[in-house]
Amino acid sequence: MEELNHAGTKSNDDVRQPDLNDLLDRGDQALMEEILRDPAHSYRNLKHGDTVDGRIMRIDRDEILVDIGAKAEGIIPGREMQTLSDEDRAALKVGDTVLVFVVQSEDKEGRAILSIDKARQEKSWRALQECYERGEIIYARVKNYNKGGLLVDLDGVRGFVPASQVSSISRSSETQKQSEMARLVNVELPLKVIEINRNRNRLILSERQALAETRETKKDELLAALREGDVREGVVSSICDFGVFVDIGGADGLVHLSEISWSRVKHPGEVLKVGDKVKVTILNIDYERKRIALSIKRTQSEPWSRVAERYQLGQIVEGTITQLTSFGAFARIEDGVEGLIHISEIGDERIQHPREVLSEGQVVQARIIRIDPARKRMGLSLRLHHEPTETESGDETEESG
Numbered sequence: 332m333e334e335l336n337h338a339g340t341k342s343n344d345d346v347r348q349p350d351l352n353d354l355l356d357r358g359d360q361a362l363m364e365e366i367l368r369d370p371a372h373s374y375r376n377l378k379h380g381d382t383v384d385g386r387i388m389r390i391d392r393d394e395i396l397v398d399i400g401a402k403a404e405g406i407i408p409g410r411e412m413q414t415l416s417d418e419d420r421a422a423l424k425v426g427d428t429v430l431v432f433v434v435q436s437e438d439k440e441g442r443a444i445l446s447i448d449k450a451r452q453e454k455s456w457r458a459l460q461e462c463y464e465r466g467e468i469i470y471a472r473v474k475n476y477n478k479g480g481l482l483v484d485l486d487g488v489r490g491f492v493p494a495s496q497v498s499s500i501s502r503s504s505e506t507q508k509q510s511e512m513a514r515l516v517n518v519e520l521p522l523k524v525i526e527i528n529r530n531r532n533r534l535i536l537s538e539r540q541a542l543a544e545t546r547e548t549k550k551d552e553l554l555a556a557l558r559e560g561d562v563r564e565g566v567v568s569s570i571c572d573f574g575v576f577v578d579i580g581g582a583d584g585l586v587h588l589s590e591i592s593w594s595r596v597k598h599p600g601e602v603l604k605v606g607d608k609v610k611v612t613i614l615n616i617d618y619e620r621k622r623i624a625l626s627i628k629r630t631q632s633e634p635w636s637r638v639a640e641r642y643q644l645g646q647i648v649e650g651t652i653t654q655l656t657s658f659g660a661f662a663r664i665e666d667g668v669e670g671l672i673h674i675s676e677i678g679d680e681r682i683q684h685p686r687e688v689l690s691e692g693q694v695v696q697a698r699i700i701r702i703d704p705a706r707k708r709m710g711l712s713l714r715l716h717h718e719p720t721e722t723e724s725g726d727e728t729e730e731s732g
Contacts, residue, residue, distance in 0.1 A: 377403070377443055381433040382453050385445065387425050395423070397431060397445060405443035407431060412447040414487050430454060452487035456529050459488060463524040468541045472519045476512040483522070488534055492522065496537035521545060549581030554618060561613045562630055567605050575599045577611055577625055584623030586611060593628050593667025595653050634667030638704045645698065647715060652693045660685040662697060662711055670709035672697060677713050 377383070377399065385397035385405065395407040411434065412420070423429070432449035462469055471483035471490065481492040494500045497520075500511045521542060526535035557563075565577035565584070574587040586609075588596060596602055603609070615624040642648070642664075650662030650670065659673040672695075677685055689695070701710030 377433050377436050379433055379436060382450050383431060383433070384428050385431045387423060387427045387429060390423060390425065395429075397429065399431065399443060399445070403441075403443060405431065405433075405445040407445045407447055411445065411449070414448045414451055448487060455486035455488045459485060459524055459527060459534065460529070463527045466523070466544075468521050468523055468544060469536075470519055471522055471536075472517060473515045475516065476509075478509075481512060481515060481520075483520070483536065485534075489532075490522070490534040490536050492520070492536045492538060496525075496539050498539050498542055546581060550621060553579070553581045554616060554621060554623070557613055557616055557623070559613050559615060563611055563613065565609055565611050565625075567603050567607045567609060570599050570603065570605060572598065575603055577609060579611065579623070579625070582621075582623060584611065584613075584625040586625045586627050590614070590624075590626035590628055593631065593634050594663060595661070595669060628667075634665060635704050635707045638668060638702065638709070642699055642702060642709075644700065644702065647696055647698055648711075650695055650697050650711065652689050652691050652695065655685045655689060655691060657684060660689050662695060664709070668709065670697065670699070670711040672711045672713060676700070676711065679714065 383399050385399045387395055388398050388404065389396040393409045395412070397405050397407060399405045407429075415423075429447060430450045431445035431447060432453055433443055434446050434449065435444035438444055459469075461467075469485070471485050473481050473492075474484050475482040479491075480494045481497060483490045483492060494508060494512065495502075497512075497515070499515070500508055502508070520538045522536040522538055523541040523544065524534065525537045525540060526533065528534075563579045565579040567575050568578045568583055569576045572588075574585050575591065576583040576585055586599075588599060591599055592602060609627050610630040611625040611627055612629040613623065614626050614629070617623075648664050648670075650664050652660050653663050653669060654661040657674075659671050660677070661669045661671055663669050672685075674682065674685055677688060682688060695713060696715060697711040697713055698715050699709060700712045701708070703709070
């Protein structure tokens with residue numbers, strides 16, 4: 332008769348409970364899987380060039396013993412932690428985690444030879460490669476210099492900044508260049524990686540490119556904030572024949588020759604020099620081409636607005652000859668106010684050209700014979716003792732400045 336179980340059902344192989352051996356087999360398998368999943372119990376075949384985290388087990392005078400988590404220990408010899416300052420070294424304690432580089436997988440005693448210096452260098456190379464690929468700007472302090480440029484240290488990686496890539500180094504004499512580089516030692520510079528080759532241990536950087544990129548970013552921000560009619564303070568950054576460029580805090584704007592002064596200016600260098608501080612009015616902003624038009628003279632009151640109050644017919648004034656033409660000479664009475672001395676008013680004798688008796692820069696005494704503030708015109712005469720008349724000089728053929 333077939334035996335029945337407590338539930339009154341048949342007992343057969345399909346419903347039998349697992350035996351002890353099955354449980355042990357399954358337990359061993361689960362335990363093995365747990366071990367494989369847990370990095371702390373993993374067995375790694377460390378090799379030269381690996382970078383791993385280690386835990387300090389002992390600190391001796393000349394070396395540090397480190398648990399590198401691979402059922403193995405390693406030592407960091409004193410020669411492999413020279414990048415640590417005395418303060419850094421003193422701060423290390425048992426239990427701290429340190430990044431180490433595997434110099435040798437195993438010595439005679441079966442321990443790995445590790446390096447903090449090379450680990451920091453490797454970490455830095457990787458970070459620099461990322462900066463290069465992303466085009467990011469980094470900062471580094473100048474450690475030294477040589478004939479060709481500046482030397483910087485980036486967490487164990489030595490970088491080189493050619494002199495041509497440093498904005499503050501002139502291209503004058505070699506002695507001057509060396510002096511300028513010496514002044515940059517211990518100065519922190521913004522830099523951009525322009526060449527990186529890990530295999531050749533080559534890292535070339537540029538301060539000029541970093542500054543240009545920073546300036547471009549600032550320029551975009553400034554353009555967004557500027558409004559036509561704003562008055563800003565700036566510094567003359569360069570001078571050319573047609574005007575001056577003024578740095579207004581992150582962007583250069585052009586002050587055209589005609590916007591420098593209410594007076595006649597032949598060349599910007601006559602009244603301005605690089606480094607001069609000036610006030611400027613924003614005339615126009617070209618957002619598409621990122622150009623800014625500025626004016627210096629419009630930060631000052633327009634001189635002709637006061638002419639009617641300051642001058643009257645018959646008044647004797649002192650003027651400086653600014654320009655000679657075939658029909659007469661222009662004389663500056665004050666900044667922004669010029670009068671025309673018609674050729675017929677230069678003297679009693681008839682002349683062919685004003686240069687026969689006058690020269691630019693000459694100071695003369697003249698009598699006002701006509702004033703027209705609305706048209707910004709003033710007629711002058713060198714014949715001081717004639718009675719003034721409104722039409723004595725006739726209509727001038729040119730408008731004075």
